[in-house]
Amino acid sequence: MRGASYDVVVAGGSISGLLCAREVAAGGHSVLVVEEDYEIGTPEHCGGLVSSRGLEELGVVPFGGMLMHRVERARITSPDGAHAEIDAKRQNVLCISRRELDKQAAHQAQRAGADIMTRTSLQERTREGVRISGAGGGADASIINCRIMVDARGAAALAQRDRDGIIPSAQYEVYADWIEDGRVEVLPDRLKYPGFFAWVIPSGRGRGRIGAAGRGINALADRGGGGDGRGCGIIRKIFAPIWIKGPIKRFHDAGSGIITVGDAAGQAKPTTAGGIFSSGMGGILAGRAISRHLDGGDGSTRGIDGLGDSYRAAWYKRFGGEFERxxxxxxxxxxxxxxxxxxxxxxxxxxxxxxxxxxxxxxxxxxxxxxxxxxxxxxxxxxxxxxxxxxxxxxxx
Ligand SMILES: Cc1cc2nc3c(=O)[nH]c(=O)nc-3n(C[C@H](O)[C@H](O)[C@H](O)COP(=O)(O)OP(=O)(O)OC[C@H]3O[C@@H](n4cnc5c(N)ncnc54)[C@H](O)[C@@H]3O)c2cc1C
Known part of the structure; x- marks a missing residue:
């Protein structure tokens, strides 16, 4: 692998990195995605709630195993047990399999010409490219040359930057007869989940995802929506950090030639940390700007600064005002x-x-x-x- 060369290397093969790679490859440029997990989409670290309009804008069609359930109602339950319920049919919100979504994005990226290496981890950006390790890197052959590196490593990449913006979360995929089809539940409780809430997301036929996030919670012990005496059979569990401070200041670093996308750029909603749509769009907008830049247009006379500014302006135009509010x-x-x-x-x-x-x-x-x-x-x-x-x-x- 030593000496391999790409226009762009993307670190992180999840929704933002894969859609970024799809756009770069569609523009006719060479791109490699490195993903440290064994398989794209696994482990599934997401509730899978997304609007059908959002999916459409991401260019993904929910088919077969991806579409699990339709959300019809959203219930907010107060700490003292009162409810307020919103009819959500008009919003067309889907519960999808995140595994299948990421796999479809990977398929699209590959079809457009991107290479993808799993079990391969980014170690560092070097002057000439990136240093990787794991299956794709081999024992000693671990430098890949590239002009631009895209950081799509998710919210965990922000942990060193600002610990205060990171909240631990735990989510369990469960069977439970009390999970009502079509009804998402949100359970705010400042004492149990400081700074966040617990949730229940039905995925159909008595199955669903229950979770909780909060400052200082014991993610290993807290089962959120199912932890208050309601029994359930656990299928699998995940622990993952979420970022709630909104977009980071700069989406690019001209000195090192790094463009940051998705949760790694703080592009998930500050209210709910949902980021399939806004982080995915971050990947798409960055990929298009990179492609134009490599073609010699779109601020390319200003180098990475021109590219970074154009991508940032496009993302802010779509999400800036809403994220600030x-x-x-x-x-x-x-x-x-x-x-x-x-x-x-x-x-x-x-x-x-x-x-x-x-x-x-x-x-x-x-x-x-x-x-x-x-x-x-x-x-x-x-x-x-x-x-x-x-x-x-x-x-x-
Ligand atoms: C419990 C939970 C529930 C959620 N529920 C929802 C929801 O219902 N709806 C919604 O819209 N959003 C939800 N989100 C948020 C959503 O999952 C993220 O916004 C979205 O996945 C961000 O995508 P991303 O590609 O930016 O980053 P991620 O999906 O976090 O992907 C980052 C990728 O980078 C890889 N990686 C990390 N370091 C390296 C490295 N050094 N080298 C190579 N690869 C690396 C990781 O393995 C991972 O695959 C949820 C998040 C959590 C934690």
Whole structure:
């Protein structure tokens, strides 16, 4: 392998890295994806909730084993057991197999001309390329030349950058007769899951994913939505960090020729850490910008800076405003204590829930959160907790 040469090497063979590689290869450039796990899509580290419109924009068609279930309702359960339920049919949200999604993205990338090496790990960016190890690297042949490296190593890559933005999570795939088909559950509880919540995602016929994330939780012990006395049979479990601080400052480093995409660039939603769509789009937008850059266009006279700026502008145009408002909403919600959460869930009116059901958008959902907070005069209920930030989010409060 020593001496192998590519235009682009992508580190991380999950949704953002694979879609980036697909776009680079489709532009006629050579690209290699290195993935440290044994198999693309495995282990499955995701709840698999995604809108069908999001999938369409990613260029992926849910077929066969990928589509597991359709979400029809979303229930928020307060710490004292009250419920508020939103009709989610209009939003067209699917529960999919993440394994199958990543496999389809890998298939598309390969068909476009990308090479993929599993069991191969990026060690470091070197002056001439990248150093890799594992199956693709061989015992001593581990340098691959490339012009651009794409960092698509996921949220774990951000751990050294800012530990405060990382929250541990655990998710269990289970059989449980109490999991209701079509109904996603969100269970906020500031004492049990500080800074996040627990969830239940049905995948059909008594099967589903239950999980929890929170600052300082014991991810090994906490079973979130299923941990409160409701029994279940565990099929598999995963532990993974999530990033909740929004996009990092710079998506590129001109000195080293690195472009960062997906969760590694903080492109998952600050409210829920969902990133199949926004991180996947990060990969696509970066891949297209890289391709144009290698063709000699799109700011290429400014080198990697021109490429990085063009990709960043495209991602911000699509997600910037929404992610900023989600970050504000997150800060407000993080300060709410259980009393305030109970208050919101108990007092939200059926009309407000109907309005959220009719207008909310799964991918750009901050307007739904605003309605929930605003609908019950939450500003009064939660007083100083909300203050100036709520006024930024809900003008007129
Ligand atoms: C428990 C949980 C549930 C979630 N549920 C949802 C959901 O329902 N809906 C949703 O939209 N999002 C969800 N997410 C978020 C979603 O999974 C991520 O936003 C998405 O996977 C990000 O994709 P990515 O390609 O950027 O990174 P990742 O999917 O994290 O992939 C990074 C890849 O890089 C590889 N890698 C790491 N280091 C190296 C290295 N040195 N060399 C080579 N390869 C390396 C890893 O093995 C991995 O395959 C969830 C996340 C978690 C943790």
């Amino acid at each position: 989600q970050s504000i909403a997150r800060r407000i919600l993080e300060r709410a204590d259980n009393g305030a959460i109970n208050d919101v869930i108990r007092r939200v009116s059926p009309e407000a829930l109907r309005e959220i059901s009719a207008e909310d958008d799964f991918d750009f959902h901050v307007s739904g959160i605003i309605k929930l907070l605003g609908a019950v005069g939450t500003a009064r209920a939660a007083g100083s907790m909300l203050g100036a930030e709520l006024r930024r989010l809900i003008p007129g409060q």
